[in-house]
Amino acid sequence: MDLKEIAKQIGVSTATVSRVLNDQPGVSPEVREKVLKAAAEANYRPNPLARSLATSKSQTVGFVVHKEKYAFSDDPFYPLILSGVEDYLTQNGYHILITLLDEKEKQVQKLPIIDQHLVDGLILAGPFIQASSIMNVASTGIPFVLVDNVLSQYPVNCVLTDDEGGAYAGVHHLITDHHHKNIAFLSGPQEWISNRERLRGYERAMQESGLEARVIHAKETTIASGESMMRQALERWQDLNAVYGVNDSVAIGAIRAATKHGRKVPGDIAVMGFDDISWAAASQPSLSTVKIFTQRMGYLAAQCLLNSIQQPGLPPTKTLVTTELVIRESCGCQEK
Amino acid sequence: MDLKEIAKQIGVSTATVSRVLNDQPGVSPEVREKVLKAAAEANYRPNPLARSLATSKSQTVGFVVHKEKYAFSDDPFYPLILSGVEDYLTQNGYHILITLLDEKEKQVQKLPIIDQHLVDGLILAGPFIQASSIMNVASTGIPFVLVDNVLSQYPVNCVLTDDEGGAYAGVHHLITDHHHKNIAFLSGPQEWISNRERLRGYERAMQESGLEARVIHAKETTIASGESMMRQALERWQDLNAVYGVNDSVAIGAIRAATKHGRKVPGDIAVMGFDDISWAAASQPSLSTVKIFTQRMGYLAAQCLLNSIQQPGLPPTKTLVTTELVIRESCGCQEK
DNA sequence: ATCATTAACGTAAGCGTTTACATCAAAATT
DNA sequence: AATTTTGATGTAAACGCTTACGTTAATGAT
Numbered sequence: 117m118d119l120k121e122i123a124k125q126i127g128v129s130t131a132t133v134s135r136v137l138n139d140q141p142g143v144s145p146e147v148r149e150k151v152l153k154a155a156a157e158a159n160y161r162p163n164p165l166a167r168s169l170a171t172s173k174s175q176t177v178g179f180v181v182h183k184e185k186y187a188f189s190d191d192p193f194y195p196l197i198l199s200g201v202e203d204y205l206t207q208n209g210y211h212i213l214i215t216l217l218d219e220k221e222k223q224v225q226k227l228p229i230i231d232q233h234l235v236d237g238l239i240l241a242g243p244f245i246q247a248s249s250i251m252n253v254a255s256t257g258i259p260f261v262l263v264d265n266v267l268s269q270y271p272v273n274c275v276l277t278d279d280e281g282g283a284y285a286g287v288h289h290l291i292t293d294h295h296h297k298n299i300a301f302l303s304g305p306q307e308w309i310s311n312r313e314r315l316r317g318y319e320r321a322m323q324e325s326g327l328e329a330r331v332i333h334a335k336e337t338t339i340a341s342g343e344s345m346m347r348q349a350l351e352r353w354q355d356l357n358a359v360y361g362v363n364d365s366v367a368i369g370a371i372r373a374a375t376k377h378g379r380k381v382p383g384d385i386a387v388m389g390f391d392d393i394s395w396a397a398a399s400q401p402s403l404s405t406v407k408i409f410t411q412r413m414g415y416l417a418a419q420c421l422l423n424s425i426q427q428p429g430l431p432p433t434k435t436l437v438t439t440e441l442v443i444r445e446s447c448g449c450q451e452k
Numbered sequence: 453m454d455l456k457e458i459a460k461q462i463g464v465s466t467a468t469v470s471r472v473l474n475d476q477p478g479v480s481p482e483v484r485e486k487v488l489k490a491a492a493e494a495n496y497r498p499n500p501l502a503r504s505l506a507t508s509k510s511q512t513v514g515f516v517v518h519k520e521k522y523a524f525s526d527d528p529f530y531p532l533i534l535s536g537v538e539d540y541l542t543q544n545g546y547h548i549l550i551t552l553l554d555e556k557e558k559q560v561q562k563l564p565i566i567d568q569h570l571v572d573g574l575i576l577a578g579p580f581i582q583a584s585s586i587m588n589v590a591s592t593g594i595p596f597v598l599v600d601n602v603l604s605q606y607p608v609n610c611v612l613t614d615d616e617g618g619a620y621a622g623v624h625h626l627i628t629d630h631h632h633k634n635i636a637f638l639s640g641p642q643e644w645i646s647n648r649e650r651l652r653g654y655e656r657a658m659q660e661s662g663l664e665a666r667v668i669h670a671k672e673t674t675i676a677s678g679e680s681m682m683r684q685a686l687e688r689w690q691d692l693n694a695v696y697g698v699n700d701s702v703a704i705g706a707i708r709a710a711t712k713h714g715r716k717v718p719g720d721i722a723v724m725g726f727d728d729i730s731w732a733a734a735s736q737p738s739l740s741t742v743k744i745f746t747q748r749m750g751y752l753a754a755q756c757l758l759n760s761i762q763q764p765g766l767p768p769t770k771t772l773v774t775t776e777l778v779i780r781e782s783c784g785c786q787e788k
Numbered sequence: 789a790t791c792a793t794t795a796a797c798g799t800a801a802g803c804g805t806t807t808a809c810a811t812c813a814a815a816a817t818t
Numbered sequence: 819a820a821t822t823t824t825g826a827t828g829t830a831a832a833c834g835c836t837t838a839c840g841t842t843a844a845t846g847a848t
Contacts (some may be wrong), residue, residue, distance in 0.1 A: 119832055132484075136838060142796060164568050165510070166834035168499045169803045178551075187535035187747070190730050192528045199523035202552045211565060214550045216538045229547060232500050265816045339734045372736070393732060396528050398675045400708070411523070454804055465828045476824060488796060502804030505833045 118163070122154050137162060176211040177421060180224065182244040183216035189363055190338070191393035194409055197241055197263055200414025201358040203285035208422055210236075217245070222253075225252040237425045239263060239417050243308045258426035263417045266309055266434070273424060275435040279310045279390075282406040282439030283317025286388050289361055289441060290323050294386060294448050296357040300330040302345040302370055304362045306335035311337070314362050314390060330356075337362055342369020344374075350377055356385060358447075364389035364396045364405055365380050370400065371446060382448035392442050395434040454499070458490050458552055473498060513549040513757060516560065519552035526674070526690030526701055527729035528772040529746055533577055536750025538764040544758055546572075553581070561588040566627020573761045575599060575753050579644045595760035598754045602645055602770070609760060611753040611771045615646045615726075618742040619653025622724050623696055625740075625777060627661050630722060630784050632693040636666040638681040638706055640673035640698045647673070650698050650726060666692075673698055679712075688712055692721060694783075700725035700732045700741055707735065707782060718784035728778050740783035743776040 119137075123130045125279055135143050136434070143151075154160075168174045179198055184400060186194045206210055213229050221227075226243055229235050230253070238260035240250065253260055261273035290296045301318045304311040315331065322329045332348050334341040342361055346369065349356060359374075361367030362409040367389030371381050379385050381401055389396060392407035416435050424430055443449045455473075459466045464483060471479050472487040479487075490496075504510045515534055522530045526681050534550070541548055557563075560581055566589070574589065574596035586603055591595055597609035607671050610752045626632045637654045640647040651667065658665045668679040668684050678697055682705065685695060695710075699701030703725030707717050715721050717737055725732060728743035752771050760766055 119836095120834080130835080131837075132797060135797090136837085140837095144796060147796085148457075161568055163834050165501055165505045166803090168835075169505050169805090170498075170804075170834080170836040174501070179550075183535055183538070187528055187531040188730075189528065192523055192525065195523040195528060195531045198550070199519055202519070202550070206551075208563075211570065212550050213533070214515075214538070214548050215542075216535060228545075232497055234500060234547065295586060314811080368734075374766060394524075398704075411653060455805080455806095466805080467807075467829080468827060471827090474806085480826060483826080499804050502833090503806075505835090506804080506806040645832075 117158050117160050118320045122151070122158055122160055125158075126150050126154050160327040160447045172233070173209075174234060175209060175235050176213055176235050177205060177237045177239060177418075177425075178213045178215060178227070178229045179239045179241065180215045180227065180245070181241040185242055185244060186216055191395070193391075194241055196410040197414035197417070199413035200416075201239055201269055201418040202414075203411075204415045204418035204422070210422070215417050223252070223380070224249040230256065230258060237261075237421045238267065239414075239421055241417075244312070255394075258327060259421060259428070261417050261421045261424065262265065264310065268346045271432045273420050273432045273434075274441060275413050275420060276313075277310065277408045277413065278436045278438050280320070280434075281362070282390060282408065283314040284321045285317075285439065285441055286390065286404075286406045287318050287321035288418045289443075290360070290386060290388060290447065291321060291327070296386060297327055298330070298353060298355050299360060300332060300349045300353060300356055301329065302342060302349065302359055302361045303331055303333045304341075304366065305335060306333075307343035307419070311362055318360055334366075336426055337366050339369040339372065340365035343373040344369075345368040346373035347377070350374070350379070351434065357436050358386035358388070361387065361389045362395045364391045364403060367403055367405065367446070368399050371401070371403070382446050386448045389446075396442075399443065400447070404444045404449065405442050406445035407442045409437050409439075453494050456494055458487070458494055460485050462490050462541050473650060510547075510567070510570060510572055510591050511545060512549050512571050513541060513575060513583050513754075513761075514549045514551060514552045514563070514565045515575045516563065516579065517577040517583070519554060519779050521578055521580060522552055522760050527727070528778045529727075529732070530577055532746040533750035534625045535755070536747035536752075537575055537754040538750075540751045540754035545622060546758070548600075550601060558637065559588070560585040561592055566592065566594060573597075573757045575750075575757055576601065577753075579646070585672075595757060595764070597753050597757045599749055602647065605653070607768045607770075609768045611773065612645065612649075613744045613749065614772045614774050615649035616653040616656070616742070617772075618726060619650040619696070620657045621739075621775065621777055622655075622726065622742045623654050623657035625779075626694045626696070626722060626724060626783065627663070630694070632722060633663055634666070634689060634691050634692045635663065635696060636668060636685045636689060636692055638678060638697045638702050639667055639669050639696055640677075640702065641671060642669075647698055649753075654696055670702075672673035673702050675701050675705035675708065679709040680705075681704040682709035683713070686710070686715070687781065694722035694724070697723065700727045700729045702740060703739055703741065703782070704731065707737070707739070711712045718782050722784045723782045723784075732778075733780065735780035735782070740780045740785065745773050745775075749773050 119130045119133050123133045134147050189201050241263045243265040266274050319329050332345040334345050344417045359370050371387050374381050374385050389403050389405040392405045396403040396405050455466045459469045472484050517530050577599045579601040599611045602610045655665050668681040680694050695706050710717050710721050725739050725741040728741045732739040732741050756786050
């Protein structure tokens, strides 16, 4: 059932039918009515491929993310982002083509979906895509937005969590509400923007209160690395009151290590994390943390992308999503 | 840069160029050579949309999964499936259009990607899609395969884990290697095929050894429901030696509850789970479990789907993926 | 009454492929 | 040598839309 048939049926041209179906002006109300009726009766669905070929718009966006981080991580961070993206895009009649990146795939702009003009825009998720690769994408002129990543050299559309503010709030809570002074920060790889920003938030909070920053670094942000960092911290600073984990996995590892060392959490040592993954509530003691609105990030990214697609030439936007303090047991609030 | 241009460049028709590019016979080696060279030099990429319009094949498959289970679950089960799917499909030049299902969306066959012929086939993941919906999809004639689900009334392509066999092996380990006799099974919703099959495996193992089956049911398979079931089990059976959780979250909940009740795991009570999620190794004690090859399931599903697409009329296939016993601390092996 | 403007609609040329069919020369058959 | 077969290639329609442009008649301005 195609345009031509329904045009023939009511004795108008395909152009008129097309106009009606695309809500374009230049067709009388009566004819419009007739077309709409015939289309509905015939249960007509325009062929998106033919439309795409004619308009060179696919009504499809690409979602690109690192395979390893996407599927093999402890918590479904990127799937949640995708879920938010999907919400907004399907509401607006767009489809999602997903591409998972291997380690080796450096040349993002060579991806089939881009190279073959299968998508109208791109969402590039995660800080694991090379800056040079992103620049290459930018130079193709295709609209795109970064999620959980930025480009320092160059202004681009991006959506990020306010990691600095979140970490600041968390540390501030330990300082102000619990009067802790000796607070260590268990960090992670500094190439990731989130880890850098969270560290900055911690440093600002400490500095504002005239406290000394105590930072331990690691190459990973897992339970194991959290345990390892906590052991180092306990050894190095005998007077430790509290630790702040760069994310929940690290914090949970820290609780483990502290407990094994015979320190009670939160009695002897308070612990806080970042992310609010689903296991945070199930930890023992349950983990106080800073919640990030992962799904919302995806939603906003999709919104930003559609804006860019539909209004070319818009200046790049940087969107920060605020966080929320989630108080549970591990910071010590329940003990007061 | 289109077909016509490169045809003109070397003085042949577009038909010939098309034949060469599609590896079709009827072109002399010399001309073929010339075309290939010109195409390479011009860095020519066929326009997939035009091709799809002409052939009515999109080289794209749809991946459909329940949004809630996809993104909000404790462990990235469906993302892993997707990753496996992606592996096989990209290897074969196919793209993936993803659709996340809301609660309310009952009419899978009405999804835009199907209705608008945007995909050549479908992967329907998870046991949350109504059987009637699946039948509707089947009646459209579009090739599809179920992952982590089956249709009892009707033979269809599906890929499943050998849940029955896995659970049998796990329980058998508790019986034979640890000489436990009083083993309870902490179950989950019976609508899910996996839960049913795991229960069956447990029952078979118990029966074969002449032991009495002890089953607790719950509406969920979370840590909380695991704790709750364990409390019930401990109350009901004083002589309990071991419990088998229908999945790792339940098993971890069971460990919690047992510990809170003053029972040592695995000393007083052995615990085993199913899935081998990433938190299983990090649990305390670390969880003995049955590993499922999630990514492989996706890979096989994709393979099955492409077979169906490329060779229409193939009879439906049911693929069972075997499991693997993962021995850690919670079953008691390390204590011997 | 004349001309310019506008609204409604049709015509047809794309969009970039594939492919059934036609053509033609060369090779094979008789 | 005449005829058939074969293989290589070209022609053009088709896929199902969109849209620039042309046509016509009605409206408004002078």
